[in-house]
Amino acid sequence: MANALVFIDNPGAALKKSSLELLTLARKLGETAVAINGELTDDVAATLGAYGVATIFQPSADDLDDYLVAAKAGYLAAAVAASGATAVLVENSPEGKEIAGRLGIKLNAGVITDVVGVDADGTAHKSVLAGSYNTTAKATTPVSVFSVKANIVEPEPAGAAAAPATAKVEVPADAAANAARISSRTVKPASGRPDLSEARIVVAGGRGVDGDFGPLEELADALGAAVGASRAATDAGWIGHDAQVGQTGVTVSPQLYISAGISGAIQQKAGMQTSKVIVAINKDAESPVFEIADFGIIGDLFKVVPQATAEIKKRKG
Amino acid sequence: MKIVVLVKHVPDAQFDRHITGPGNTTDRDESILSELDEYALEAALQLAEERGGAKAGNEVIALSMGPSGAVNVVKKSLQIGAYSGVHLSDDALAGSDAAATSLALAATIRHLSADGRPVDLVLTGMASTDGETSLIPAQLAERLSLPQLTFASSLEVNGGTVVARRDAGSHSETVEAQLPALVSVTDQINEPRYPNFKGILAAKKKKIASLSLADIGVDPSEVGQAGSWTVVESAAARPPRTAGTIITDEGDAGIKLVDFLAAQKLL
Numbered sequence: 001m002a003n004a005l006v007f008i009d010n011p012g013a014a015l016k017k018s019s020l021e022l023l024t025l026a027r028k029l030g031e032t033a034v035a036i037n038g039e040l041t042d043d044v045a046a047t048l049g050a051y052g053v054a055t056i057f058q059p060s061a062d063d064l065d066d067y068l069v070a071a072k073a074g075y076l077a078a079a080v081a082a083s084g085a086t087a088v089l090v091e092n093s094p095e096g097k098e099i100a101g102r103l104g105i106k107l108n109a110g111v112i113t114d115v116v117g118v119d120a121d122g123t124a125h126k127s128v129l130a131g132s133y134n135t136t137a138k139a140t141t142p143v144s145v146f147s148v149k150a151n152i153v154e155p156e157p158a159g160a161a162a163a164p165a166t167a168k169v170e171v172p173a174d175a176a177a178n179a180a181r182i183s184s185r186t187v188k189p190a191s192g193r194p195d196l197s198e199a200r201i202v203v204a205g206g207r208g209v210d211g212d213f214g215p216l217e218e219l220a221d222a223l224g225a226a227v228g229a230s231r232a233a234t235d236a237g238w239i240g241h242d243a244q245v246g247q248t249g250v251t252v253s254p255q256l257y258i259s260a261g262i263s264g265a266i267q268q269k270a271g272m273q274t275s276k277v278i279v280a281i282n283k284d285a286e287s288p289v290f291e292i293a294d295f296g297i298i299g300d301l302f303k304v305v306p307q308a309t310a311e312i313k314k315r316k317g
Numbered sequence: 318m319k320i321v322v323l324v325k326h327v328p329d330a331q332f333d334r335h336i337t338g339p340g341n342t343t344d345r346d347e348s349i350l351s352e353l354d355e356y357a358l359e360a361a362l363q364l365a366e367e368r369g370g371a372k373a374g375n376e377v378i379a380l381s382m383g384p385s386g387a388v389n390v391v392k393k394s395l396q397i398g399a400y401s402g403v404h405l406s407d408d409a410l411a412g413s414d415a416a417a418t419s420l421a422l423a424a425t426i427r428h429l430s431a432d433g434r435p436v437d438l439v440l441t442g443m444a445s446t447d448g449e450t451s452l453i454p455a456q457l458a459e460r461l462s463l464p465q466l467t468f469a470s471s472l473e474v475n476g477g478t479v480v481a482r483r484d485a486g487s488h489s490e491t492v493e494a495q496l497p498a499l500v501s502v503t504d505q506i507n508e509p510r511y512p513n514f515k516g517i518l519a520a521k522k523k524k525i526a527s528l529s530l531a532d533i534g535v536d537p538s539e540v541g542q543a544g545s546w547t548v549v550e551s552a553a554a555r556p557p558r559t560a561g562t563i564i565t566d567e568g569d570a571g572i573k574l575v576d577f578l579a580a581q582k583l584l
Contacts, residue, residue: 101455110546299566307571
């Protein structure tokens, strides 16, 4: 593969870890270019240079954020043409996957989603059917489009930093013609916790928390973790639907997954089984979650969790 | 209003699922209506009912692409309340990836618009519960040059405008587009109805159109493994996770948990 193009949507003041991961992965596939949408700060440009990016593309239009998916896919298709890229990497968010999908049709390019690794020849590694199979897949087209999951590589700057060139990409005039318009947007108050889909550690609660996520939130904050929940807990209204882990919610594969008060029916197990280490706390010794836990505690989460939180705080000083 | 709802025949996620055969495709012997498609069907029925139902000329067409068994999910959709059904089936479709599937579905929707009454709205679930790529709504919208309003947690159609609310992790937004459009809905949008006795009886009188590739004007080389742009080269069942250390809390399990995390270098 000659050239890789990474799409970074609204990098803000500093690149997210998941963007750094995409850049690290892209270098395996060839010389890396980046297509950004939104403002490019000097700091971000310098980081891109440190990660070996040769060229940064920016759109000629600044209203891509006003439309859903289609306008960004139109821009990215033009950036692929401008860069001559044969591999495109986007993040595996719902929007990232949809941009990848529309881009694939525009470019007659195969799209592979939920990627957890890419080889230099473009072979992608995936985990499918809720983590029960590992597959390899490849696009058979001149251009491959990958949406890549977070937490699959350690970000690593390139050996030699360079000052990337910048170039404008003409966004096709009809890029937004078939796009839904975003008529209003409300930003939710930031929790200060990492994003669930990207978190290195997830602390999740289920029916057993009985309406009180407080102790789990304290443990999460002591560990720098995100808070997740089973469908039973979100359906009960104890925590927002955004926190739902599993088949109809967010798929996670963190380094550590702490499951508290979740019995681990098959769909819940499916949502967590690609986690590296699983800890389960449940009163019921018969809970299926204990079948897959690396460390299981049969006990009352309202006693175990606060004790663990206090101990972590003590050790971290 | 003429609404097409995509319904998919998928292996039941309550049980173990398997990948088989030279093309590494999912075994579909024991398949059911994808749970997430029930929300799309419910949303379609509500939109049609608000407008006076079938008597007022509204249509809710359940469309499934898949092997012979997939007709069962069309029948189930009719029992739940869809007004008519379409089953797209052809041996050449086997092994289609999302790109090839969206090509066949786009051709089917054009075919369904060819009677002079164009499809106003295509409704889908947020993802299938087997492939879970969420690619089909976006790729189908791109092929049909339609705006997509995906992951809708609420949906309204006012005149020719469709308005949806979306809740992403960090923000909520309202999106709108002119009809025709494609909308995918989440499991937060409604409570799907169940088929009742009356619905099951009524379904027997409803029509299911069986379409082949020839009917929709698609060449077999454009779909199936021949027309796919991706290939699954290998599939291996993940070794089952084995249970690790299980302890019973004797008043110090929180400390032991932290010891475990420290030993795993996770603190």
